[in-house]
């Protein structure tokens with residue numbers, strides 16, 4: 001039995017994706033700075049709103065709260081993406097970037113160009129999803145059986 005040599009991206013490809021990831025990170029950080037600027041704008045508008053009637057003020061506060069929440073969600077999502085980008089950059093340094101963590105084969109470059117933070121090839125991603133779906137089906141069946149059992153007990157007690 002011959003052992004397969006672990007797949008590895010060429011230095012040229014690693015360099016290429018490193019530049020791509022750094023560019024994505026730069027864009028993301030720039031977008032985050034922009035959203036901070038719009039927050040400043042919001043609070044300035046708020047100060048002017050103090051002269052408005054009480055109900056108007058409430059409405060303002062409500063809409064501000066909503067936009068604050070949206071900004072927060074966005075920041076959380078972008079923050080997570082930033083973590084993925086950093087993680088991908090670490091994998092570039094380790095030389096494990098572009099290798100599927102499940103089957104250890106190279107992830108097609110086209111996929112990496114679309115999703116540079118990918119850690120699985122499309123096949124393994126689909127497999128993982130399928131497995132998760134099956135697991136959740138089993139879980140649903142278990143919950144359903146549990147519920148039925150409980151209903152039976154309730155019936156026998158009444």
Ligand SMILES: [Zn+2]
Pocket residue numbers: 100101102103104105120121122123124125
């Ligand atoms: Zn794979």
